[in-house]
Amino acid sequence: MDNELEAGLPDRDPIGHAGFLIRRVHQISVALFADECEALDITPTQFGIMLAIAAQPGIDQSTAAEERGVDRATMASIVARLEGNGYIRRVPGRADRRQKLLSLTAAGKKLLAKAQAPVERATERALEPLSPRDRKALMRLLEKLVDGGNHHGRAKLRLK
Amino acid sequence: MDNELEAGLPDRDPIGHAGFLIRRVHQISVALFADECEALDITPTQFGIMLAIAAQPGIDQSTAAEERGVDRATMASIVARLEGNGYIRRVPGRADRRQKLLSLTAAGKKLLAKAQAPVERATERALEPLSPRDRKALMRLLEKLVDGGNHHGRAKLRLK
Numbered sequence: 150m151d152n153e154l155e156a157g158l159p160d161r162d163p164i165g166h167a168g169f170l171i172r173r174v175h176q177i178s179v180a181l182f183a184d185e186c187e188a189l190d191i192t193p194t195q196f197g198i199m200l201a202i203a204a205q206p207g208i209d210q211s212t213a214a215e216e217r218g219v220d221r222a223t224m225a226s227i228v229a230r231l232e233g234n235g236y237i238r239r240v241p242g243r244a245d246r247r248q249k250l251l252s253l254t255a256a257g258k259k260l261l262a263k264a265q266a267p268v269e270r271a272t273e274r275a276l277e278p279l280s281p282r283d284r285k286a287l288m289r290l291l292e293k294l295v296d297g298g299n300h301h302g303r304a305k306l307r308l309k
Numbered sequence: 310m311d312n313e314l315e316a317g318l319p320d321r322d323p324i325g326h327a328g329f330l331i332r333r334v335h336q337i338s339v340a341l342f343a344d345e346c347e348a349l350d351i352t353p354t355q356f357g358i359m360l361a362i363a364a365q366p367g368i369d370q371s372t373a374a375e376e377r378g379v380d381r382a383t384m385a386s387i388v389a390r391l392e393g394n395g396y397i398r399r400v401p402g403r404a405d406r407r408q409k410l411l412s413l414t415a416a417g418k419k420l421l422a423k424a425q426a427p428v429e430r431a432t433e434r435a436l437e438p439l440s441p442r443d444r445k446a447l448m449r450l451l452e453k454l455v456d457g458g459n460h461h462g463r464a465k466l467r468l469k
Binding site for chain 2: 162166174287290296
């Protein structure tokens with residue numbers, strides 16, 4: 150065990166403390182994203198969906214939603230919004246007409262390119278309190294939690 | 310530097326990846342809370358507010374909201390809900406009648422006691438993928454992020 154790491158930490162956190170910290174870090178992350186991306190009028194979830202579409206043009210709407218952990222109703226409203234703003238195109242699948250295949254328009258690609266710098270600044274500001282080593286450790290721990298959480302069937306998560 | 314820790318990690322995460330992981334971990338945490346606390350019909354934020362009131366009976370509504378990082382409108386609806394359910398009492402301050410002082414009712418204290426075990430189970434399930442040492446490391450990193458994020462004035466956070 151690493152005594153230096155544990156020094157000063159209580160043996161037991163107050164009940165619900167982990168969830169509380171996660172909520173607050175999420176809140177900070179969303180607030181900084183909104184602050185940096187104000188001019189672009191895009192949310193983190195919309196941005197994530199656009200990233201998924203950029204990585205796999207023609208991706209099915211349900212697959213994109215599952216990959217980003219977005220529920221069906223939220224996805225429908227995000228897609229309607231992005232389509233209404235002219236950022237994505239939605240066409241029915243050839244084999245299965247009920248499928249909706251998504252791709253970015255030229256305007257969508259432009260928006261995604263313009264968003265890179267502000268999203269990077271938002272991330273930089275959110276992670277600012279951590280050293281490079283701590284940032285890597287955090288990413289490793291969060292990835293473990295996400296991987297592990299995917300198996301919680303009862304939690305009704307639609308994660309990849 | 311700890312080479313073992315860094316082995317296999319890319320130098321640079323995809324854009325927005327940190328925010329995405331944080332959102333997903335938050336989503337897992339909320340889903341597991343809902344799953345474990347279904348019978349109690351209480352949200353993580355309501356639970357947190359009740360904890361704050363239990364720790365400081367007679368706490369002012371705005372102070373409780375700030376301590377838990379809850380915005381004014383959300384706090385108003387949470388308090389109305391908790392009061393409507395008979396879990397909290399709200400009285401005007403003596404010195405400043407515009408203040409609303411909150412305390413738990415007997416039913417509120419009972420609910421909080423009943424919630425302890427399911428909230429602990431939800432936390433345990435959310436953190437299950439991590440070793441005890443990793444859990445401590447995660448808490449330390451999240452606390453650093455929360456402490457650091459409090460100073461982001463532009464982010465319009467109302468954190469303590």
